[in-house]
Amino acid sequence: MELKLKLYLQESIMQKGHEANAGSTILKGFISPFDAAVVERSSAASIDIAGRVSVDEFSVLTITDDQPEEITPAVERVVADLSGEAGPATAVLCNDLFGKVRRQAAAHNLYYLQPSYGTVSRYGLIPSASSMDQIGILTSNLTDAFMLLTKLAGKDERDGAMYPETAYDYGINSDSHKDKDGTGHTPIRLAFPSNVWAKKADSSACTALFTEQPDRFDIVSCELKYFELFRQVLYILSCAEICNNTNRYDGIKFGYRSPNYKSIGDLYVNSRSEALGLDAKLTIIMGAKVLAQENYTPLYEQAMKIRRLIKEAVNFSDYDVIALPTSLSGEPYEESALHALTALAGLPSITLPEGGGIQLIANSKREDLLYRAWEVLKV
Amino acid sequence: MNYEVVMGLEVHVELATESKLFCSCSAKFGADANENVCPACAGMPGMPAVTNKRAVELGIAAALVTNSKITEVMSFDKKNYFYPDLPTGYQITQLYAPICTNGSVEIETTAGKKIITLKQIHIEEDAGKLVHDHRTGTTLVDFNRTSVPLTEIVSNPDFRTADEVVAYLEKLRSLLSFAGVSDCKMQEGSMRCDVNISVREAGSSQLGTRTEIKNMNSLKAIVRAIEYESQRHIDALSTGSEVLVQETRRWDDNKGETFSMRGKENATDYRYFPNPELMPVRIDAAWIEAVRNELPESAADKFARMTGEMGLSEYDSRIITGSKNLSAIFDETLRFFNRPKDVVNWINGELLSIAGGDNKGSDDINIDCERFARLIGLVDSNTINRTIGKELLVKVLKDGIDPEAYIAEHQLGNITDTGFLEQLADEALAENEPSVKEYLEGNQKVIGFLVGQIMRKAEKKADPKAVNELVQKKLSALH
Amino acid sequence: MSNITEYAAIERLALTDSETDLISAKANYLEEGFAALASVDTSALAPLVTVLAVESVLREDVSTKMLSREDLLATAPEQYDGYFQVPKTLE
Structure with missing residues (x-):
């Protein structure tokens, strides 16, 4: 069954012979010497790359500009294609570290599929935060996105941070509506963390999606422990990793080199200062700060430990899927808390515009549950 | 006032692997500049690091020959600093869980046997090479050596003399080269040594101010550097001629002095943190046994x-x-x-x-x-x-x-035709009647001369022992 | 405690005065939330470095040549005689 898609790449995904700038001037002129694994695998599935879309510089959190948030190019691309001529669905491969693409997808009637960390190769992804980076799929057709994911996911020897499974099928081709002994539907246990949903003015549209189908979904209540610390832990860990991953951009080997320098010291400082944007600079400086000897234990190490608590607190034995809103109408740093769980715990999720925007999060490598939920919801 | 010199050594040894530590470029010495470089070791983004299995095995071998305690689960960390020979802006090394700790090396000097204790051994990647080009007044960067696997062997401050240091380096070289860990060639840079040195009053248990000396490229240079630096410390302590500062100093073999290295090494906060891309490596008893059994x-x-x-x-x-x-x-x-x-x-x-x-x-x-x-x-x-x-x-x-x-x-083979040899022998005897006469008068020494004559005729293609026997046989027959 | 300018220098960044002010303000804003981390008792915990419960991902020791030197240096800002070129670096 051949999959037809109009597939775009964010500028942080490398394509041989093309410039890959990850949204930064410092990578201007950097021509990728090789294709990303996701590009190789798309090509093997006869899906060509239709083009590239720009991205926030190294996918950092953009908070230095207090202006209202603009539409992100990935979302803009899909919306534009939808209003154009009919044809295959559009999809954009993204690294949505802080949830901006997901938040805007829900607001623009689009979908997002975030795979489990460690199932899609990062070979050819210009890294931001290596322990959280995850190539996900923004799309107008979530079923197609799952199909595409079966082609992209699987162990790549060139990325050491992956599960060993060589392929994933998410139960797509099996009769996913029946449980093992074929006696009928097993309801998906859906948890609505009360401490998060309480912040949303009106969550009735979201819950209605599921209460309308009582034989398919069991709604349970839970607490999302440490939610009030999610955004800090996410920020501290990611700014340090982004800082480290961008220290290689120095004007020496490739990319931007300042025309203004006499000494090697100038070359470093001027190249980086002239070419990096303000949000990137903020992230990098905060990264240096949290890793500094005087701060490492109370900030970085503490954040790593709380990350362990966060991951262990999501108890997928009491529920199968967690439902969270996609937006609480805060500003970007606040909003990043909603999308932090997938980054911090490496969990898969789907983001839907239905009900005013909802994301369903499953346990690692349980995209099959998300697919099953989608199968029910889409009809 | 009697002073005691106290030293600790950090020895970097390049592992004898085919490929680099975190990418598949060749790790071999001697290629033209930047021939053994890929996007990863040139600092380009998008190629995750993947650990070389053989490097870990050679690390285990190094641990075994130094009687070290092998860490059950070892991991890698990132050490951040900016320098042109470091293309990624960080070095992957081991801070929190190095491959092994608490080893020892027995040395022997003219003063007798001694055990040098080791603090730890860790695996890390090498940096590139900088070449200063005098013609253009610029610095040229070669990444061939970037990410070549190293083990850093850190001793405790157990050394007291330069002799002990030399004995240790020679013993390390023997242990590691025979174990196949490294060829340990100082002249090629596959074995490098930094010396941490301090001086204290004899009998004191407190350590004095420590300086680190780098850039000694031979055993002789190490001895000279130790002698110079220990004297500099002693002079400072005894006369107050200068104040000793904890710092890194560079040995200049031409000038015969150490010089303070301002900037790069001093007071740098390396902002270490664990490397999330590299999964921890479990070294279990079975693996250790397998390496032990394969040890040369x-x-x-x-x-x-x-x-x-x-x-x-x-x-x-x-x-x-x-x-x-x-x-x-x-x-x-x-x-x-x-x-x-x-x-x-x-x-x-x-x-x-x-x-x-x-x-x-x-x-x-x-x-x-x-x-x-x-x-x-x-x-x-x-x-x-x-x-x-x-x-x-x-x-x-x-x-x-x-x-x-x-x-x-x-046609270099010995003449096998005994008839021909006899003929040459007869010729030689006929041509040298005075010598034959001397023999008959009792002078045994002429045998050697006659053998020489025959060998010359035979163009050396004869067994001198056999010719000697032949001459003796012929001469005896003349009696 | 170092200030923003010092951390920037560690990262080889030179900020203008207005950048320094803006970044300082945002840093303060972010750090207000960091204080809450201290309230969590993590004394018995090991840090989480990766979410994957995977160990010993190792590569066979085989060498390959991925790029020619020519391709490698093709995007170099300055190159000389097969090397990347930078201003004279002091030892």
């Missing part, structure tokens, strides 16, 4: 075997076991000609002096051992004589000739 024979064991069951002299055995390369030549040649005494004589007596004539040492000899073995056999069987054999050894070493083919082509 140590120099000490080989020495015992050579002097024991092979019956070789300590002198000869010490020469062979002084070099991994020479030991390998010895072992390999023995495979084809299993007479240890002959092989060791040919190596220590002939091969080393030929190589020495070309300024090559034990570590640099490269010879086809099978052909070498056959050559030894040809001399042993009197097919060619020893003098010709020595000449051919030069050709086997330098040109890799096939001994049998060469002998046939140039």
Whole structure:
């Protein structure tokens, strides 16, 4: 069954012979010497790359500009294609570290599929935060996105941070509506963390999606422990990793080199200062700060430990899927808390515009549950 | 006032792997600049690091030969700093869980035996090389060496003299080269040593201000640097001529002095953190046993075997076991000609002096051992004589000739036609009647002269022993 | 405690005065939330470095040549005689 898609790449995904700038001037002129694994695998599935879309510089959190948030190019691309001529669905491969693409997808009637960390190769992804980076799929057709994911996911020897499974099928081709002994539907246990949903003015549209189908979904209540610390832990860990991953951009080997320098010291400082944007600079400086000897234990190490608590607190034995809103109408740093769980715990999720925007999060490598939920919801 | 010099060593040793530590570029020494470089080790984004299994195995081997305690689950960390030879802006190293700790190395100096204790050994990647180009006044960067695997061997401050340091480095070199961990060639940079040195009043248990000396490229330079720096410390303490500062200093072998290195090494916060891309490595008992079973024979064991069951002299055995390369030549040649005494004589007596004539040492000899073995056999069987054999050894070493083919082509074999030899002998005796007369008068010494005459006629292609017997037979017949 | 300018220098960044002010303000804003981390008792915990419960991902020791030197240096800002070129670096 051949999959037809109009597939775009964010500028942080490398394509041989093309410039890959990850949204930064410092990578201007950097021509990728090789294709990303996701590009190789798309090509093997006869899906060509239709083009590239720009991205926030190294996918950092953009908070230095207090202006209202603009539409992100990935979302803009899909919306534009939808209003154009009919044809295959559009999809954009993204690294949505802080949830901006997901938040805007829900607001623009689009979908997002975030795979489990460690199932899609990062070979050819210009890294931001290596322990959280995850190539996900923004799309107008979530079923197609799952199909595409079966082609992209699987162990790549060139990325050491992956599960060993060589392929994933998410139960797509099996009769996913029946449980093992074929006696009928097993309801998906859906948890609505009360401490998060309480912040949303009106969550009735979201819950209605599921209460309308009582034989398919069991709604349970839970607490999302440490939610009030999610955004800090996410920020501290990611700014340090982004800082480290961008220290290689120095004007020496490739990319931007300042025309203004006499000494090697100038070359470093001027190249980086002239070419990096303000949000990137903020992230990098905060990264240096949290890793500094005087701060490492109370900030970085503490954040790593709380990350362990966060991951262990999501108890997928009491529920199968967690439902969270996609937006609480805060500003970007606040909003990043909603999308932090997938980054911090490496969990898969789907983001839907239905009900005013909802994301369903499953346990690692349980995209099959998300697919099953989608199968029910889409009809 | 009596002063005591206290030293600790950090020795970096390049692991003998085919590929680099975190990418698949060749790790071999000697390529043209930037020929062994890929996007990863040039600092380009998008290629995650993946750990070289052999590097871990060689690390385990290093741990075993230093009696170290192997860490059950080891991991890698990132050390951040900016320098042109560091293309990613960080070095992947081990801070929190190095491969092993608490080892020891026994050394022997003229003062006796001593145990040097090790703090730890860790695995890390090497940096690139900077070349200062005088013509353009710029610095040129070569990333061939970037990400080549290193083990850093950190000792405790157990050293008290330069002799101990030299003995330790030679012992480390022997242990590691025989274990196949590294070729440990200081002149090629596969073994480098930094010395941490401080001085205190004899009898004190407090350590003095410590300085680190870098950039010593030979054992001699290390000794000179230690002597200079310890004296500088002593002068500072005894006369107050300068205030000692904890710092890194660079040894300048031409000037014979150390100089303070401002900037790079001093007061840098490396902002270490665990590397999330590299999964921890579990080193279990089964893996350790597998590496232990594969460990090549140590120099000490080989020495015992050579002097024991092979019956070789300590002198000869010490020469062979002084070099991994020479030991390998010895072992390999023995495979084809299993007479240890002959092989060791040919190596220590002939091969080393030929190589020495070309300024090559034990570590640099490269010879086809099978052909070498056959050559030894040809001399042993009197097919060619020893003098010709020595000449051919030069050709086997330098040109890799096939001994049998060469002998046939140039007709160098000993004369086998006994009739012809007798004829030459008769000629020689006829041509040298005065000598024959001397023999008949009782002078035995002329035998040697007559043998020489026959050998010359035979163009040396005869066994001198056989010719000697022939001459004696003919002369006796004249009585 | 170092200030923003010092951390920037560690990262080889030179900020204008207005950048320094803006970044300082945002840093303060972010750090207000960091204080809450201290309230969590993590004394018995090991840090989480990766979410994957995977160990010993190792590569066979085989060397390959991925790029020619020519391709490698093709995007170099300055190159000389097969090397990347930078201003004279002091030891």
